[in-house]
Amino acid sequence: MMKTDTQLKLIEIATPLFATKGFSSVSVREVTDSAQTNVSAISYHFNGKEGLYQAVLEEQFTPIMQALQVAKNNNSLSPIERLTFYADQIAYIHAQRPFLARFISSEVTNPTGYGGPVIEKHLSQVYQFLRSTLQEGIDNGDVQPDLNIAYAAISLAGILNFYFITKPLIQKFTPLTEDANAQYTTHAFHIYLHGIINKA
């Protein structure tokens, strides 16, 4: 299904509004005023406010699914290399979609009912990917054998994603340069990796 100019415009305007204010705090008038159209456009094109929100969410999540697909199919990489690839992808995706972290965080803490299932499905896949990659690392001796892979998977997701979730706040009390995203990710992953590798 091809999207019209009006549909694209509405999604573009609605994305930062939903991300920063939350679904229920955004009025459809707010969106249509900025998009220089009228309220009925949302009902006509998206079957109401919830439909617009769903369209925004789906558009936000496409790069995550793609990156995960690539990481899984990349069988030539070692477990550690695959985790490194994941870390790099995180920085790249958040640079590409600066509002993604807010949508995830928002849907995790205050699920909307339509967004909840979408987030759940995707994050569950990320979790399983990290778990199984860590297990492979233990099996081939690169990773400490006494590691709890469930907790270690959450730790990695946390050390990488928390920064992007809290970035709007962090910026208020510490300066962040333009390339801070990649720098943080590299540094944080470095700490994590030194914490889990097997010292031979």
Place this chain on the structure above:
Amino acid sequence: MMKTDTQLKLIEIATPLFATKGFSSVSVREVTDSAQTNVSAISYHFNGKEGLYQAVLEEQFTPIMQALQVAKNNNSLSPIERLTFYADQIAYIHAQRPFLARFISSEVTNPTGYGGPVIEKHLSQVYQFLRSTLQEGIDNGDVQPDLNIAYAAISLAGILNFYFITKPLIQKFTPLTEDANAQYTTHAFHIYLHGIINKA
């Protein structure tokens, strides 16, 4: 200012509602119906919906301020010991206030205007505490000297807090035992510590 039974009851009922649905998705009727009183009670006791929300937030944040005060005053501890103390406190506080993580996450992603400043003030203090403690660790040789303390501080906050923010979601695709909170915190902090200590 001493709180009456009705005030305490309203705060108790409102806390999980605000935490799980978000400020704007909770109606005052919803709260007063569950609290077995009437709408006007909120205006009478808290000067409106926003006043009730502020009272809820303040009640949630008291243990963080207290823990930080104790950690700062504990000058007998080494930097590493003080970070360990902080990690233990995180698990304890979240066990004491199971909704705190949701309020923080919610206010960081979708600030309400009254909650925003409160969160900002407190989290800024936590950040400065972690930063300066890490710097002390570098100075006394316990911590790797090439560590970026700003990124390392965020990494620690992330590895510890992300779990509690996403816990409602994590529980949906992996089983968590009753003592998982403390277990996760110990394990995650262990990974982090091995990632930053100076191998002499």
Place this chain on the structure above:
DNA sequence: GTCTATATTGCGATAGAC
């Protein structure tokens, strides 16, 4: 497809009886 005008609902706040 796009607009205006309106229907309808639900919200927070409050006046006033008790």
Place this chain on the structure above:
DNA sequence: GTCTATCGCAATATAGAC
């Protein structure tokens, strides 16, 4: 201090002209 009834407003959705 607590209640009922109601006011006034802003929300989404939609009917119907163009």
